[in-house]
Amino acid sequence: MVMSPEVDRIPVLRDRAAAARHLARICFKTGPPTLTGVELEWTVHDAVDPVRPVDAARLRAALGPYGPTTLDPTSPALRLLRGSAMTVEPGGQLEISTAPQACVAALIEATQSDVEQATRLLDAAGLTLGRAGIDPYRRPRPVIDTPRYRAMRQVFDRRGPDGRTMMYSTAGLQICLDAGQPEQLPARWQLVHAVGPPLLAAFATANRHAGRDTGWASARMGAWWRIDPARTAPVWTPAEADRDPVAAWTAYVLAAPLLCVRGDGPDWTAPPGVTFADWVDGALHRPPRVDDLEYHVSTLFPPVRPRGYLEIRYFDAQPGRGWILPLAVLSALLSGPDTIVAAMEAAAPAADSWRRAARHGLRDATLARAAAGLLDLARTALPRLELPPTLHQEMDHGLRRRRDAAERSMR
Numbered sequence: 424m425v426m427s428p429e430v431d432r433i434p435v436l437r438d439r440a441a442a443a444r445h446l447a448r449i450c451f452k453t454g455p456p457t458l459t460g461v462e463l464e465w466t467v468h469d470a471v472d473p474v475r476p477v478d479a480a481r482l483r484a485a486l487g488p489y490g491p492t493t494l495d496p497t498s499p500a501l502r503l504l505r506g507s508a509m510t511v512e513p514g515g516q517l518e519i520s521t522a523p524q525a526c527v528a529a530l531i532e533a534t535q536s537d538v539e540q541a542t543r544l545l546d547a548a549g550l551t552l553g554r555a556g557i558d559p560y561r562r563p564r565p566v567i568d569t570p571r572y573r574a575m576r577q578v579f580d581r582r583g584p585d586g587r588t589m590m591y592s593t594a595g596l597q598i599c600l601d602a603g604q605p606e607q608l609p610a611r612w613q614l615v616h617a618v619g620p621p622l623l624a625a626f627a628t629a630n631r632h633a634g635r636d637t638g639w640a641s642a643r644m645g646a647w648w649r650i651d652p653a654r655t656a657p658v659w660t661p662a663e664a665d666r667d668p669v670a671a672w673t674a675y676v677l678a679a680p681l682l683c684v685r686g687d688g689p690d691w692t693a694p695p696g697v698t699f700a701d702w703v704d705g706a707l708h709r710p711p712r713v714d715d716l717e718y719h720v721s722t723l724f725p726p727v728r729p730r731g732y733l734e735i736r737y738f739d740a741q742p743g744r745g746w747i748l749p750l751a752v753l754s755a756l757l758s759g760p761d762t763i764v765a766a767m768e769a770a771a772p773a774a775d776s777w778r779r780a781a782r783h784g785l786r787d788a789t790l791a792r793a794a795a796g797l798l799d800l801a802r803t804a805l806p807r808l809e810l811p812p813t814l815h816q817e818m819d820h821g822l823r824r825r826r827d828a829a830e831r832s833m834r
Contacts, residue, residue: 464597640780
């Protein structure tokens with residue numbers, strides 16, 4: 424591979440300690456927890472016949488200058504009016520990544536404005552956004568093909584069909600929260616993991632796929648679990664509750680197999696079983712650079728991924744404005760040391776129940792009880808978010824409905 428002068432200037436990682444230092448710098452940027460962001464993802468369907476495939480050409484025409492360069496290399500990839508960037512996933516799923524905001528109300532207002540703009544673009548092309556975390560109508564089918572996606576597919580195919588399901592059929596909601604001050608980081612890190620299973624259960628929307636009932640509350644997360652635990656398992660577990668977050672993440676990253684190795688050609692396939700630590704130790708034809716490490720991190724998909732901030736990845740896509748409720752819950756639970764302690768206590772019996780949450784959802788009594796407790800806590804702490812009265816009422820009503828659903832499932 425011919426290196427450009429710019430690439431030649433990127434620092435090389437000579438040993439694992441250098442890799443660990445770089446991860447600590449880029450993945451846990453501590454400071455006052457002030458900003459919040461969201462990434463919304465949807466499957467995209469023909470508005471008349473949702474079973475009909477939607478190809479790249481139709482998406483390209485619909486999104487126009489807002490489409491990403493993976494869809495159209497000549498696109499200017501304009502941001503939406505309130506600053507969100509649009510991307511398209513390998514199965515044609517549309518994703519909006521917001522600009523972070525200093526308050527939840529401002530984030531909701533800006534994001535909803537951009538969602539409405541994206542919806543208008545699709546409406547004009549006879550397309551509509553899905554309402555679930557997995558495509559309920561169609562089987563997995565590729566729409567965009569890039570060297571990254573081809574390498575991903577090849578690696579995932581070694582373990583079965585779930586990689587293709589994840590790539591081409593699933594849609595998630597990601598909530599992005601500041602890591603907090605150094606002294607706050609361990610508690611915030613533990614909390615966003617511990618509440619994951621009960622909140623996944625409470626907000627599961629992915630039970631039907633390709634025209635059939637899957638038997639899972641969240642078949643989306645079920646597919647993630649089966650892909651490759653070295654890149655999808657949670658970093659934090661109750662068994663190692665007090666482990667330093669930076670040390671835990673560093674070990675996770677270095678031990679994960681390479682998903683792809685970027686090059687000038689179309690084939691980015693990585694040698695099977697080679698980890699990033701192996702690469703640092705000399706397993707490939709050249710040593711890794713810091714940009715290789717950062718790219719490797721982008722190929723890891725745990726339920727919580729540190730990216731300078733905490734990227735919470737375990738929620739299914741929500742219908743309509745339903746995405747605001749998980750945002751409210753996490754923001755409220757993290758609003759103070761008292762809510763963090765109380766939420767950890769409520770979540771503790773279910774904190775390691777990821778697979779049960781994906782499979783059974785609120786049908787599992789332990790998860791339902793934990794979810795009800797967390798939703799009660801979130802409602803109590805909701806005034807701390809200082810929402811406008813109408814939005815506060817909408818949030819409170821939605822959380823009360825979710826809490827009632829969790830309570831009913833325990834009867």
